[in-house]
Amino acid sequence: MTERREHSREAVIEALHGVAAEMHDRMSKGESPTMSLPVRTKKNIQFDKRLGVYKYGRKRTVRDASSLGSARQLLRALHIIEFIEEMIESGKSSTLREMYYISEGWGNGKFGSQNESNNLAEDLEIVTRCLREDFRLRPEEDGSRIIGNMTFNELNRRGEWMRINARDDVGDSGYGVPYNVEAEKIELVEHDVDFIMAIETGGMFDRLVENGFDEDFRAGLIHLKGQPARSTRRIIKRMNEEWNLPVVVFLDGDPWSFRIYASIAYGAIKTAHISEYLATPSADYLGITADDIGAYDLPSDDLSPKDIEALKAELTDPRFSDGRWQQWI
Amino acid sequence: MAASEPGPRMQQASISEFFEKNKHFLGFDSLTRSIITAVKEAVDNSLDACEEARIPPVINIEIRRVQGRKDELILTAQDNGPGIPYASIDKAFGRLLFGSRFHTISQTRGQQGIGITGVVLYSQLTTGKHTHIISKVAEEGVAVHVDIGIDTKRNRALKSNHRRDVWLDEHGIDIPHGVMIEARMKARYQKGSKSVHQYLRMTSIVNPHAAISFRMLDEDGRVIEQASWPAVTEKLPAPVKEIQPHPHGVEIGTLQRMLRDSEQRRLSAFLQKNFSRVPSARAQQICEIAEISDKASPKRLKGEQVRALQAAFKRVKLMAPPTDCLSPIEDLLIKKGLAKAIDSKFVTTITRDPCVANGNPFQVEVGLLSGTDMPSDSPIEVLRFANRVPLMYQQGGCLLTKVIESVDWRRYGLEHPGGRGIPKGPVAILIHLASTHVQFTSEAKEAVSENEVVFDELRRALLEVGRSLKSHKRKSTQRAKAREKFELINDILPEIAAKASQILGREVPELTPVITKIMKAVFIEDEFTWDADEKRTQVNLVLFNYTARPRSYTLLAKWPERDGVEIVDDSHEGRREVYGLRKWKLDTLESGESVTLRFAITGLEKDEWTETEVFFRGAGDIIGATRLDEKMLDQMRREEEAGLLQITEPEFEEAIEAFTGVAERAQEADEVGAPEELDVEDEDDEEAVRQTTLEDGWGGGE
């Protein structure tokens, strides 16, 4: 079972200082400051046979101060490091959005958009081999919803463990998964289901809940909300490993569905540094494929130019290099 | 020529018929156009009157929708001109084609339309209302208030409600002189490229000395559109001189009329007295070629004799007509005029020297600006003018447009698909054609007709502004790049060093070597500021050596050298290298150091000079400057010494362009395609025209 690596406060700070030290050392030698990290695009992900997921390959990029843009990135990274260190020392945490707003006060180190700040936080995760939980940075993406006869223990805000059954103790909206789903926050207690079904759209999730699918078919239902959040993927992985439950992913069958499936089963490009914690290689694809549309003469919408673009991008994505995927796409 | 004139022999009831028949080229053929024409007639008159009286014009135009009446507008036009004496009011406003400027040859706005009487008549024909006039001349104590209509049977003014009374402005103060016209007419107000607003905006651009304001009111008195364009100069256009027609430019109809009205009894005297550039020997020669006796009576020539005479004109060599009768707007004022109507980040203008085409003096002026908030994906705005009059219709069929289309603007950094049609981009191009005789494609006077000489001259002017645009674009990209680098090393890098050191608790590293590693180049920055107290342009050139080695350079900068313009307070005691080029030899600049070259230029106006080109001699490139081509310089020096060269700014630019072209092209490897073809065109054309025999009239407008 993949246990999350524990990082002590000291270890996290030391790792972050390593980033600052790389810059300082270079400058002391009269060179441009740098920060090196793996290339984070589909060109640099490769299958890790041992882990059964896609991870970043060996391509690295070096960010230096030769252009204004990349020099700004270095300065921003230093500001984030300082910010995290302060949070660790004062025992606080904040959301990625809060950090973005706080960065308004960082002068030349402020971010142009939240996307930029999120990305840089991820860069730091990758370089330091820490997780953003170690950095005390929370995503604001609300976690997904779970329904089915499964019981969780969650440490609530008052520091008490609460026992929640995702069928009996919740309303129709289900059990809301918190952003941190690690053992220190959530325990998987017991279950009485045969499999986990992850569902792409809210409409489909609600219909299945309404029809009592979870009870009739002894299923644990989890709503993905489009491209699934890290916590969603992580809890699917934990249910799969700790409860030994098979996972099926129920998708719409459009070009975007392929990516959603890939991020669950193979690992997402943006988080390939932690694929082994997030991906569930045994997850099965459930839903319509292009073949089905032809074979069963199903009604279909025409592809939009955006869809076509997405498909083209997928053709060169190593995760879809398999002959079957290539043909479907 | 103008509309068939309603002469004395005309049928009496035909004034309104005449109007009805000719309304398409009188500008009253549609409801939307009628209001523009009415405004135009009023504004033209106001500008002409003010110019003649040497009064800086202040013109207010107001248009109001009439309550409860569809398509009815009231136009109020007021000026601060000299006014019209009471005795002339009925003639000025109540008689068709009573202009003060028939039979004269000069560059005036007039001759365009039917005049203000057309407005009076149009109002009357469409609404039955008379036009209310207030006029005040300085010499009289009180103003005249009067309603004017037209007795269409007799082509005479009908005056009513006449009274003498004070004329007060909205503050209750006596208005010393001016004219106000209030006319009610069937018309429709619309916005857009063919609107009163656009007409006034264009008019204000080419009349920087005029203050024009405009208000459009809804029927309930609500202001729905308004604008005002202040005067940006006190300088009034030079008074236009009237000249006699030149034989090479005269048309058969005009010639006939001149012969009919002749005061001379002999043909040869007639020719000498009524035409410019016809001395007696030439008059003799003309008569000989036409096979008409030089003693023939001008009044009695027959039709074929008149044609023979006109043909003979074209077969004799004559001196070109004088060109000092033209009144260009002049480049600086075009710049100011454009600046008051359009927000821009770059304006370049050029006034070419006067030329002659087929006996008609003309002069072209061109302005190009790149706007701050103009759409970048639509065609550029084309602003056409003939003798300071905006041309708003028939853009496609106009010579002025065709010249723009003939240039491949891709070479000058504009988007121009296929190099055809009007280029695209956030740019406006102004073209002004000043001439004693602008040839239009039709009597509606909406589009200038083709003429090779004018075409070539205009094209040269456009290429010139195109080159300035390109050089400006190149400089701005270079400058933007340099700015970024400076921000990087001055702000970001020190912060990186400080923050990293603070996080680690270490000492801040010394950054100079880091900076030279990052920059690896020598930069130059220029800075232009206007010193309002001293009335001079302050220029700072800052040179930074961000390489690891010491560098030494001689810098050279272009400046607008001419009489009355001087360089003062020069920090490095520069010397004149050649006409318009100054040189400074700088001490060796150590690695990581910078030096600032300061000087000021007097004798120029604000915004007249805001960009220079810097050249250098010395090893290693300078970002922001161009290596000097020594061969070009030698050549220029020799010619200047020999006194051969009276270099004008544009020629100098062309020379520089030609000689530095190679170096530039290397620098711009990433810029667009076609190799810079040398646009230095044959400057002899003009000379060729001055002494020539002409085959056909300009444009052949008939």
Ligand SMILES: Nc1ncnc2c1ncn2[C@@H]1O[C@H](COP(=O)(O)OP(=O)(O)OP(=O)(O)O)[C@@H](O)[C@H]1O
């Ligand atoms: N606002 C004014 N101030 C002073 N004089 C004016 C004004 N408006 C008209 N006039 C006088 O009335 C005359 C007639 O004007 P009108 O517009 O009919 O003819 P024009 O301007 O001479 O030529 P065009 O027919 O081309 O307009 C002018 O020539 C001028 O002398």
Ligand SMILES: [Mg+2]
């Ligand atoms: Mg007039």
